[in-house]
Amino acid sequence: MAKITASVYTSHVPAIGAALDLGKSHEPYWQPVFAGYDNSRQWLRENRPDVIFLVYNDHATAFSLELIPTFAIGCAAEFKPADEGWGPRPVPTVVGHPELAAHIAQSVIQDDFDLTIVNKMDVDHGLTVPLSLMCGALDPARDRWPCAIIPFAVNVVQYPVPSGRRCFMLGQAIRRAVESFDQPLNVQIWGTGGMSHQLQGARAGLINREWDNAFLERLIADPEGLSKMPHVDYVREAGSEGIELVMWLIARGAMADVAGGPAPTVRHRFYHVPASNTAVGHLILENH
Amino acid sequence: MAKITASVYTSHVPAIGAALDLGKSHEPYWQPVFAGYDNSRQWLRENRPDVIFLVYNDHATAFSLELIPTFAIGCAAEFKPADEGWGPRPVPTVVGHPELAAHIAQSVIQDDFDLTIVNKMDVDHGLTVPLSLMCGALDPARDRWPCAIIPFAVNVVQYPVPSGRRCFMLGQAIRRAVESFDQPLNVQIWGTGGMSHQLQGARAGLINREWDNAFLERLIADPEGLSKMPHVDYVREAGSEGIELVMWLIARGAMADVAGGPAPTVRHRFYHVPASNTAVGHLILENH
Amino acid sequence: MPLHKPYLDIPGTTIFDAEQSRKGYWLNQFCMSLMKAENRERFKADERAYLAEWPMTDEQREAVLARDLNRCIAAGGNIYFLAKIGATDGKSFQYMAATMTGMTQDEYAAMMLAGGRSPQGNRVIGEDGDAQPHRQGRAPHTPSSST
Amino acid sequence: MPLHKPYLDIPGTTIFDAEQSRKGYWLNQFCMSLMKAENRERFKADERAYLAEWPMTDEQREAVLARDLNRCIAAGGNIYFLAKIGATDGKSFQYMAATMTGMTQDEYAAMMLAGGRSPQGNRVIGEDGDAQPHRQGRAPHTPSSST
Ligand SMILES: [Fe+3]
Numbered sequence: 094m095a096k097i098t099a100s101v102y103t104s105h106v107p108a109i110g111a112a113l114d115l116g117k118s119h120e121p122y123w124q125p126v127f128a129g130y131d132n133s134r135q136w137l138r139e140n141r142p143d144v145i146f147l148v149y150n151d152h153a154t155a156f157s158l159e160l161i162p163t164f165a166i167g168c169a170a171e172f173k174p175a176d177e178g179w180g181p182r183p184v185p186t187v188v189g190h191p192e193l194a195a196h197i198a199q200s201v202i203q204d205d206f207d208l209t210i211v212n213k214m215d216v217d218h219g220l221t222v223p224l225s226l227m228c229g230a231l232d233p234a235r236d237r238w239p240c241a242i243i244p245f246a247v248n249v250v251q252y253p254v255p256s257g258r259r260c261f262m263l264g265q266a267i268r269r270a271v272e273s274f275d276q277p278l279n280v281q282i283w284g285t286g287g288m289s290h291q292l293q294g295a296r297a298g299l300i301n302r303e304w305d306n307a308f309l310e311r312l313i314a315d316p317e318g319l320s321k322m323p324h325v326d327y328v329r330e331a332g333s334e335g336i337e338l339v340m341w342l343i344a345r346g347a348m349a350d351v352a353g354g355p356a357p358t359v360r361h362r363f364y365h366v367p368a369s370n371t372a373v374g375h376l377i378l379e380n381h
Numbered sequence: 382m383a384k385i386t387a388s389v390y391t392s393h394v395p396a397i398g399a400a401l402d403l404g405k406s407h408e409p410y411w412q413p414v415f416a417g418y419d420n421s422r423q424w425l426r427e428n429r430p431d432v433i434f435l436v437y438n439d440h441a442t443a444f445s446l447e448l449i450p451t452f453a454i455g456c457a458a459e460f461k462p463a464d465e466g467w468g469p470r471p472v473p474t475v476v477g478h479p480e481l482a483a484h485i486a487q488s489v490i491q492d493d494f495d496l497t498i499v500n501k502m503d504v505d506h507g508l509t510v511p512l513s514l515m516c517g518a519l520d521p522a523r524d525r526w527p528c529a530i531i532p533f534a535v536n537v538v539q540y541p542v543p544s545g546r547r548c549f550m551l552g553q554a555i556r557r558a559v560e561s562f563d564q565p566l567n568v569q570i571w572g573t574g575g576m577s578h579q580l581q582g583a584r585a586g587l588i589n590r591e592w593d594n595a596f597l598e599r600l601i602a603d604p605e606g607l608s609k610m611p612h613v614d615y616v617r618e619a620g621s622e623g624i625e626l627v628m629w630l631i632a633r634g635a636m637a638d639v640a641g642g643p644a645p646t647v648r649h650r651f652y653h654v655p656a657s658n659t660a661v662g663h664l665i666l667e668n669h
Numbered sequence: 670m671p672l673h674k675p676y677l678d679i680p681g682t683t684i685f686d687a688e689q690s691r692k693g694y695w696l697n698q699f700c701m702s703l704m705k706a707e708n709r710e711r712f713k714a715d716e717r718a719y720l721a722e723w724p725m726t727d728e729q730r731e732a733v734l735a736r737d738l739n740r741c742i743a744a745g746g747n748i749y750f751l752a753k754i755g756a757t758d759g760k761s762f763q764y765m766a767a768t769m770t771g772m773t774q775d776e777y778a779a780m781m782l783a784g785g786r787s788p789q790g791n792r793v794i795g796e797d798g799d800a801q802p803h804r805q806g807r808a809p810h811t812p813s814s815s816t
Numbered sequence: 817m818p819l820h821k822p823y824l825d826i827p828g829t830t831i832f833d834a835e836q837s838r839k840g841y842w843l844n845q846f847c848m849s850l851m852k853a854e855n856r857e858r859f860k861a862d863e864r865a866y867l868a869e870w871p872m873t874d875e876q877r878e879a880v881l882a883r884d885l886n887r888c889i890a891a892g893g894n895i896y897f898l899a900k901i902g903a904t905d906g907k908s909f910q911y912m913a914a915t916m917t918g919m920t921q922d923e924y925a926a927m928m929l930a931g932g933r934s935p936q937g938n939r940v941i942g943e944d945g946d947a948q949p950h951r952q953g954r955a956p957h958t959p960s961s962s963t
């Protein structure tokens with residue numbers, strides 16, 4: 094039986110990927126960002142899963158306005174890093190887990206989540222930057238990501254995006270799906286995006302350190318309550334792109350305590366401002 | 382305020398479209414099929430809506446295995462008849478209603494249905510054959526369909542398809558969405574596909590006249606109970622492609638009686654075997 | 670995969686579920702490519718060469734070459750995709766359906782005109798309907814010779 | 817559209833909802849086309865000619881030519897799509913963000929280093945934060961001259 098052993102939460106700022114790819118991670122501006130993930134890289138080496146179920150959003154890369162899935166699960170054998178306008182990031186190809194992905198798709202659709210199944214998709218910084226933060230710089234040709242990865246893309250670009258509550262319930266359905274898979278896989282679920290940031294208009298550059306830290310607090314201790322927060326609160330308090338944080342609730346909903354198990358252990362917590370236009374938040378929660 | 386005034390249910394057998402397009406509708410084989418829609422064409426002329434919300438499934442035409450949305454709503458200004466391998470059907474282009482479609486999308490996503498929004502899509506026989514049956518032969522260049530049409534594509538090709546219950550609940554959400562639109566539009570909702578048929582394997586050609594008629598009966602009088610029927614019953618009793626009938630529950634769920642209003646009037650009912658490999662069923666229900 | 674598959678006991682029926690879809694991915698995508706006229710031409714000009722361009726299994730390629738739709742389905746094919754092979758061949762859907770049942774097209778068409786195949790005896794494997802596996806080998810109808 | 821839009825009272829913020837998306841469809845699809853190198857070249861070679869190929873409004877075309885992202889957003893643009901114009905121009909995202917705020921890139925970067933823009937006074941239209949409409953005309957920072 095497969096099992097979700099831990100969840101990881103992190104921002105996925107594209108500039109972080111660029112800094113790493115251009116060898117700037119030791120510059121004074123970036124050093125504190127990457128330092129916040131030193132323990133996490135060590136932790137991932139020691140707690141290497143078989144599969145990462147990686148929740149992220151596409152940023153007008155794989156999905157244009159021609160077709161916008163609310164939830165899209167990647168069932169392919171591999172996913173190429175996307176060319177977002179400057180050529181693809183120099184990182185390894187993402188190797189999927191078609192069997193577990195198809196199993197989860199089948200299970201959560203039967204649980205009344207109306208997924209879109211995707212068998213061909215390039216993945217943008219939303220997916221690759223969290224991997225880079227947690228794995229460090231890798232050579233696209235020589236190296237590989239440490240395990241298989243199932244991309245799960247959430248629409249947070251065009252409104253209405255799914256509600257926090259919907260995301261939290263989906264996480265619970267994903268946990269049930271994983272636990273009904275009959276291979277003994279160690280699965281992590283990652284929620285990415287956020288924290289507070291606004292990339293548009295006169296309010297661009299908005300950061301809400303207080304709100305972000307309260308969000309981290311509630312995500313740990315009161316995810317059910319947090320899941321009821323309406324979209325407009327995210328936007329008003331954490332900026333128009335702060336809405337990406339609803340994706341963290343998918344990962345949080347998949348943790349054991351939500352289904353009556355023991356509370357997770359907080360293995361790591363980190364917060365930093367700024368990375369380019371964005372507040373960086375990061376959390377690792379372990380199941381027992 | 383927009384209002385759903387009626388629902389129409391019909392099979393969408395591709396051979397029916399071919400018969401019409403090749404001028405065979407008066408041949409002895411096809412005459413009884415088209416005769417079953419004579420009253421319906423008259424009814425539609427007398428009850429012309431502003432918009433038809435047309436629930437159908439794509440048959441490996443617009444969606445390959447690269448991407449399979451469970452529910453996809455067409456929000457474009459127009460949709461071209463697809464080339465399904467013999468050239469596009471000679472029928473008028475489908476004119477959409479982007480404003481109402483976007484409104485419905487926004488509303489039902491906020492109601493926890495995880496739609497895929499589609500702004501570019503060709504539509505196959507699943508959508509155009511019901512229109513042809515209800516409108517008769519039209520000239521692709523000179524004529525137009527009688528009103529705007531919002532295509533709503535449901536995955537019934539790759540399992541798991543959405544449950545009958547999910548479809549029935551979605552219909553209810555669509556009704557709420559339509560009724561919150563602030564233009565006085567007359568909207569019909571059509572459910573298409575079925576009835577019993579199996580297109581594959583040693584059991585190809587299966588027809589279950591008794592089951593089909595019981596389905597029509599329950600769709601009229603006990604849709605809530607009918608919506609609880611599991612997939613496997615459709616497949617076992619009505620053939621592997623009989624599963625298309627779950628789409629009828631979306632249209633039925635949008636009728637007034639489901640939300641506590643008066644029972645609909647049965648304006649027309651028709652059943653015929655065979656059209657090519659399929660049992661043809663048809664029903665018109667009117668709200669008051 | 671421990672997901673419940675209550676449809677496995679239905680005779681002569683393969684449900685195109687996630688597992689079949691993964692198995693048949695390239696077979697079905699090959700079929701999808703036949704929606705384009707230029708691909709149909711290239712396929713017709715040299716079927717083996719065209720099939721070789723797709724990462725299909727040998728079994729899938731052989732099943733396509735033999736136009737054996739039941740084998741194609743067993744190998745992960747879905748009928749809506751496979752129908753595009755028939756369209757390329759200029760065959761009707763009813764012709765294709767007939768080939769899967771061991772009937773000639775005329776026999777199949779006559780069955781449909783007479784009300785279609787009865788579900789009687791064909792609901793569960795082990796009954797004695799005409800679609801049961803044990804009756805496929807010794808069907809009263811001889812298989813169509815035109816493939 | 818009577819759907820509740822509780823976000824309309826947030827200053828300096830345009831939510832990309834269904835209505836904006838319909839309005840900005842071709843503007844955003846034009847931006848998407850810049851993901852291909854050959855399209856970027858054609859656009860750079862003759863911006864007006866390239867824009868004329870898209871069924872955009874004149875206002876959308878002018879806003880793109882002026883690189884006025886706030887006008888682009890008002891005309892239905894979404895920042896993730898619009899960012900592809902900046903990428904084509906070889907500009908950083910922080911540069912683009914700055915142009916929408918009436919700050920120079922240096923001023924904007926300094927604000928971010930100092931902890932970012934405060935939500936204080938910027939939550940609801942009518943408060944007195946630096947992102948309020950009534951403070952956009954007379955911002956302490958002069959708008960960047962490089963567009
Ligand atoms: Fe993001």
Ligand SMILES: [Fe+3]
Pocket residue numbers: 393438440507574575625
């Ligand atoms: Fe169909």
